[in-house]
Amino acid sequence: MEVKLKNNEKTVFICSSCGYNSVKWYGKCPECSEWNSFEETVIKKEPLSKSKTSKTMTAHTSVASTISSIQFPEHIRLKTGLSEFDRVLGGGIVKGSAVLLSGEPGIGKSTLLLQICDSVCKYGKVLYVSGEESAAQIKLRATRLGVNSDNLLVLCETNLSEIMPEIDVINPTVVIIDSIQTMYDEDLTSYPGSVTQVKQCAMRLLNKAKANDMAIMIVGHVNKDGAIAGPKVVEHIVDAVLYFEGEKQHAYRIIRAAKNRFGSTNEIGVFEMVETGLSEVENPSAMLLSQRPRGVSGSCAVCVVDGTRPIIAEIQALVSPSYLPNPKRMSSGLDYNRSSLILAVLEKRLGYRFSTQDIYINVAGGLRIDEPSSDMATALALISSYKDIAIPDDVIVFGEIGLAGECRSVSHVEMRINEAVRLGFKTIAVPHRTLKNLKKSFEGVKIYPVRSVFDLLKLIDA
Ligand SMILES: Nc1ncnc2c1ncn2[C@@H]1O[C@H](COP(=O)(O)OP(=O)(O)OP(=O)(O)O)[C@@H](O)[C@H]1O
Ligand SMILES: [Mg+2]
Incomplete structure (x- = not known):
């Protein structure tokens, strides 16, 4: 059916994956290479503003100011009651900021946002707008999480013209949108x-939030590749983008910031999903090592x-x-x-000769490691499994591997050693170049310098 366009309207084709727009339809997006992602959308033509057409420098309202004269508002941080979540946010939710929380279905986004309401309600009213669940479902979850504040208001609505008023x-003080x-x-x-809808709704909600100086938390779903579904533009306009990760089969959940205008993007928050909601894991190392098998080949601490x-x-x-013509290779938690x-x-x-072997590599506990400092431990775990010789339980290894097999330095060596000592490791293999930077000695611990992958063999007498 042909849609009749008004004079001020035109049709464009927009990629639902990356937001690329074009006047003609493509089977494959030239920007993100996604197939069959173009949607036809009618948009209003924007009239050219007068200021662009006029050549005179007459009345305009936006005036630039010197950097020294600009006053900045005090950043009031709202504590969420979950210190792990506060840490990722940079110390709490900044009043008037916009946060995008995304993650796979069922990972616990709604649970987390409802759970923090209990603490946030102490600062003022919280409006929880749900487009996915009924008020009764939210009440059921709130009862399970022990959230019951008169300052928490629930609105089950999806139409913006109803939500805005x-x-x-x-x-x-805080608006929660579940989901955009x-x-x-x-x-x-x-x-x-x-x-177009996601972009428009996000823009309108954010403008409203900024105008009223309230914080807004938006839930965004991710597509099959793990990216936030819809246009990337939502990521650009919010102050912080948080990813909620975890393996479905594990109770552990990790929140990391992909962008944060008010804090570091390197912090992570670790949680465990229990009956009463998300419980903080203050000692993730002990948690990750708790189920480590003893005396079995192929397991290495890092x-x-x-x-x-x-x-x-x-x-x-x-x-x-x-026994396959193409041996299997699987890597989970590592690139x-x-x-x-x-x-x-x-x-x-x-x-x-790994070409005749099936190889599976896994980071236990559902953690994802992006750091190259895990290279040496991965190599030692592979050698240990290949030779079927167990690595002693008190050995821990870290260091990056270069293409020549050399062990390259990593950052924060002392901090890593301290953590390893705290958890009772007695032999700590470190890149040999970092030894001279160590300012203190560690008693009762053997610091083993590693120059190349050959040195790893001595750790397990292979
Ligand atoms: N009684 C319970 N005990 C423990 N965990 C539970 C319980 N009920 C639900 N869960 C956990 O909560 C998860 C669902 O959380 P939640 O609905 O917050 O996820 P979500 O990310 O909002 O999902 P969606 O994208 O579907 O909205 C379940 O996958 C399950 O792990
Ligand atoms: Mg949900």
Whole structure:
């Protein structure tokens, strides 16, 4: 059916994955290479503003000011009652800021936002706008989480023209939108969840929040690749973008900031999903090591630094003879290409024949490691499994591997060693170049310098 366009309207095709727009339809997006992602949308042509057409320098209202004369408002931080969440936000929710929280379905986004309401309600009213669940469902969850404040107001609505006046009437301190993909603006012809709707709704809500100096927390769904579904533009206009991660089969959840205008993006918050909601894990290292098998080959401890916090994790490798023409390779929690590089270095430098083996690498506990400091531990776990020799339980290794098989330095060595000592590790293998930077000695602990992958063999007498 052909849609009749008004004079001030035109049709454009917008990629639902990245927001790229074009006057013609494409099967594959030229920007993000996604197939079949273009949606036809009717948009209003913007009239050219007078200031652009006029050549004279007459009346205009925006005046630039000197940097020294600008007054900045005090950043009042609202404590959420979950110190792990506050840490990721940079110390709490900044009044008047916009936060985008995204994650896979069922990971616990609604749980987290409802749970923090209890503490945030002490600062003023909180409006929880849900487009996905009924008021009864939210009440059920709130009862389970023990949230029951008269300052918490629930609105089950998806139409922005209903939500906006309600925000004005209530004038809350924090607005929660669960989720942006369900909201719609009736002035637009596209469906809720489409790029234009998500973009428009996010813009309108953010403008409202900034104008009323209230914080806004927006839930955004992720697509199958883990990116926030809808236009990237939402990421640009909010102050912080948080990703809620975790393996479905584990109770552990990690929140990390991909962007934060009011804090570091390196911090992570670790939680465990329990009956009463998300409980904070203050000692993630002990949690990750709690189920470590003893005396079994292929398990190696590593210390990674996420933000300012050292975390001890366990890398597991399983190398077993393959009966397939193309042996299997699987890497979970570690970058696949990085794992392939480590395998190639071990093949070349130590002469191992991995081409006849199926190889599985996993970071226990559902943690994802992006740091190259885990290279040496991955290599040692692979060697241990290949040779079927267990790594002693009190050995921990960290260091980056270069293509020549050399062990390269990593940052925060002392911090990593301290954490390893705290958890009872007695042999700590570190890149040899970092030894001279160590300011203090560690009693009762053997610091083992590693020059190359050859040195790893001595750790397990291989
Ligand atoms: N009684 C319970 N005990 C423990 N965990 C529970 C319980 N009920 C729900 N959960 C956990 O809460 C999760 C659902 O949380 P929540 O609804 O907040 O997720 P969500 O990210 O908002 O999902 P969606 O994207 O579907 O809205 C479940 O996957 C489950 O792990
Ligand atoms: Mg939800």
